Amino acid sequence: xxxxxxxxxxxxxxxxxxxxxxxxxxxxxxxxxxxxxxxxxxxxxxxxxxxxxxxxxxxxxxxxxxxxxxxxxxxxxxxxxxxxxxxxxxxxxxxxxxxxxxxxxxxxxxxxxxxxxxxxxxxxxxxxxxxxxxxxxxxxxxxxxxxxxxxxxxxxxxxxxxxxxxxxxxxxxxxxxxxxxxxxxxxxxxxxxxxxxxxxxxxxxxxxxxxxxxxxxxxxxxxxxxxxxxxxxxxxxxxxxxxxxxxxxxxxxxxxxxxxxxxxxxxxxxxxxxxxxxxxxxxxxxxxxxxxxxxxxxxxxxxxxxxxxxxxxxxxxxxxxxxxxxxxxxxxxxxxxxxxxxxxxxxxxxxxxxxxxxxxxxxxxxxxxxxxxxxxxxxxxxxxxxxxxxxxxxxxxxxxxxxxxxxxxxxxxxxxxxxxxxxxxxxxxxxxxxxxxxxxxxxxxxxxxxxxxxxxxxxxxxxxxxxxxxxxxxxxxxxxxxxxxxxxxxxxxxxxxxxxxxxxxxxxxxxxxxxxxxxxxxxxxxxxxxxxxxxxxxxxxxxxxxxxxxxxxxxxxxxxxxxxxxxxxxxxxxxxxxxxxxxxxxxxxxxxxxxxxxxxxxxxxxxxxxxxxxxxxxxxx
Numbered sequence: 074x075x076x077x078x079x080x081x082x083x084x085x086x087x088x089x090x091x092x093x094x095x096x097x098x099x100x101x102x103x104x105x106x107x108x109x110x111x112x113x114x115x116x117x118x119x120x121x122x123x124x125x126x127x128x129x130x131x132x133x134x135x136x137x138x139x140x141x142x143x144x145x146x147x148x149x150x151x152x153x154x155x156x157x158x159x160x161x162x163x164x165x166x167x168x169x170x171x172x173x174x175x176x177x178x179x180x181x182x183x184x185x186x187x188x189x190x191x192x193x194x195x196x197x198x199x200x201x202x203x204x205x206x207x208x209x210x211x212x213x214x215x216x217x218x219x220x221x222x223x224x225x226x227x228x229x230x231x232x233x234x235x236x237x238x239x240x241x242x243x244x245x246x247x248x249x250x251x252x253x254x255x256x257x258x259x260x261x262x263x264x265x266x267x268x269x270x271x272x273x274x275x276x277x278x279x280x281x282x283x284x285x286x287x288x289x290x291x292x293x294x295x296x297x298x299x300x301x302x303x304x305x306x307x308x309x310x311x312x313x314x315x316x317x318x319x320x321x322x323x324x325x326x327x328x329x330x331x332x333x334x335x336x337x338x339x340x341x342x343x344x345x346x347x348x349x350x351x352x353x354x355x356x357x358x359x360x361x362x363x364x365x366x367x368x369x370x371x372x373x374x375x376x377x378x379x380x381x382x383x384x385x386x387x388x389x390x391x392x393x394x395x396x397x398x399x400x401x402x403x404x405x406x407x408x409x410x411x412x413x414x415x416x417x418x419x420x421x422x423x424x425x426x427x428x429x430x431x432x433x434x435x436x437x438x439x440x441x442x443x444x445x446x447x448x449x450x451x452x453x454x455x456x457x458x459x460x461x462x463x464x465x466x467x468x469x470x471x472x473x474x475x476x477x478x479x480x481x482x483x484x485x486x487x488x489x490x491x492x493x494x495x496x497x498x499x500x501x502x503x504x505x506x507x508x509x510x511x512x513x514x515x516x517x518x519x520x521x522x523x524x525x526x527x528x529x530x531x532x533x534x535x536x537x538x539x540x541x542x543x544x545x546x547x548x549x550x551x552x553x554x555x556x557x558x559x560x561x562x563x564x565x566x567x568x569x570x571x572x573x574x575x576x577x578x579x580x581x582x583x584x585x586x587x588x589x590x591x592x593x594x595x596x597x598x599x600x601x602x603x604x605x606x607x608x609x610x611x612x613x614x615x616x617x618x619x620x621x622x623x624x625x626x627x628x629x630x631x632x633x634x635x636x637x638x639x640x641x642x643x644x645x646x647x648x649x650x651x652x653x654x655x656x657x658x659x660x661x662x663x664x665x666x667x668x669x670x671x672x673x674x675x676x677x678x679x680x681x682x683x684x685x686x687x688x689x690x691x692x693x694x
Contacts, residue, residue, distance in 0.1 A: 164240025174219020421523025445489025
């Protein structure tokens with residue numbers, strides 16, 4: 074399908090509402106469907122080590138192994154073959170973190186540096202590789218717990234082995250679904266993308282179009298990551314996987330058509346997308362074998378992700394620097410005050426910073442953590458006073474973990490109540506606590522100190538002009554657009570290099586909106602400055618998606634017709650004019666001037682490029 078050259082420009086929608094924090098948020102329950110299977114598995118993984126330890130006459134060892142059982146919280150959306158290796162690395166990382174903590178505990182001055190080291194390394198890796206929640210915090214907590222383990226009869230190796238055994242149990246529980254639905258994660262990913270594409274199709278020509286398009290782009294990217302990036306380099310022929318890839322390709326073509334549409338599409342088109350989503354849940358394998366050269370790539374690979382994360386002032390580096398400074402300060406304060414468990418200060422400071430949230434959501438996370446902890450201390454006090462043993466202890470841990478996973482998405486402050494109780498129960502090591510009120514006081518004060526340190530470091534490290542982040546991402550996105558122009562003009566959009574360039578452009582488009590969200594969620598002054606860049610963000614995204622949809626149209630025309638279509642789209646000198654215009658726009662992003670553009674731009678990009686030029690001066694100098 075050739076894009077519509079004469080599509081009128083859509084009005085710029087108002088910027089999304091900035092993140093705010095109110096006391097009422099601590100009492101709101103958000104929607105979270107389908108959590109009970111995940112919560113049940115996490116609860117079983119938490120209780121199984123305790124039961125095994127009790128049966129073998131060593132309940133404290135079972136509690137120690139529960140640290141590795143946190144492996145169950147990772148990788149739920151990954152295909153099973155990829156998940157197997159991923160979870161093995163997670164379990165091994167928990168064992169190494171606890172082992173380092175046990176080693177550091179033998180040298181008192183090494184405790185804080187060891188925990189800070191784990192916090193910094195884990196934060197950088199998890200942010201660079203997009204490891205989802207609970208992310209780096211759990212590895213830091215595991216190392217901190219290792220520094221407090223009192224088990225002189227166990228060597229460092231034995232302690233790490235116990236933690237790894239807990240991770241092995243979680244690995245088995247996580248992989249059990251492969252026996253029932255080997256392609257379950259792939260089916261769910263494609264079905265989710267189909268529903269997102271249907272919502273986007275319904276939003277074409279409405280003010281909700283840009284938001285729906287971005288949501289669909291995220292869902293499609295996650296789908297192809299599951300179908301391609303998280304599969305072996307040469308997967309064996311599989312009718313289900315091939316059919317899912319064929320469904321995904323059809324959804325991609327519908328998505329591209331919707332991006333090029335200038336008017337609302339027929340309701341039957343959205344219904345077709347939903348039909349494909351339903352088919353993905355129960356695909357009928359056929360004989361098709363999707364051409365690997367026509368299968369989009371998903372997320373960037375490990376090397377590309379690390380290369381981007383090491384870029385100066387990248388989000389991963391900024392978050393890691395904040396975590397490093399905050400954990401050092403929190404640990405130093407804990408040491409100066411003589412706190413018995415200074416690592417709780419470090420863990421609290423790291424908790425509210427490691428995900429790289431904006432200021433409003435970071436402040437909300439800190440308030441919820443402090444408030445939930447103070448209430449959770451009451452529940453923890455009751456559990457420690459009753460001192461459940463054996464199977465009762467296992468049941469307590471399972472109930473707490475189940476409630477945590479059922480509530481953490483719906484209301485974090487509520488989940489923290491049970492997180493606090495579970496953490497203190499594990500920290501007791503299965504032994505009676507001589508002075509429960511003192512332990513609760515120490516945990517509460519450590520948490521408050523750590524959260525306040527984290528908030529202070531975040532507040533002081535906010536850039537003076539958050540719009541600089543948005544401008545940097547605008548430049549990178551325009552560079553990515555320019556890189557794709559060459560393969561488009563030549564009609565060679567399916568070569569390995571062209572596919573990587575298209576993947577990078579989609580990634581940059583998503584990163585642009587993420588940068589805007591982080592900047593707009595800053596302080597009121599900085600947030601309002603970022604909002605002035607919203608028109609440029611929207612028009613740049615529209616230009617990028619027009620380029621991507623055109624690439625799909627060229628690809629769909631066939632290998633023989635693609636070069637002619639590229640020539641028709643750009644005409645004589647159109648490629649050079651487009652490159653010149655993009656370079657001019659890049660240089661104008663910083664000074665917010667009104668650049669002069671070439672007159673003879675390709676018709677299918679002229680409107681978007683002109684709108685982007687005009688948007689760069691919205692809001693004044």
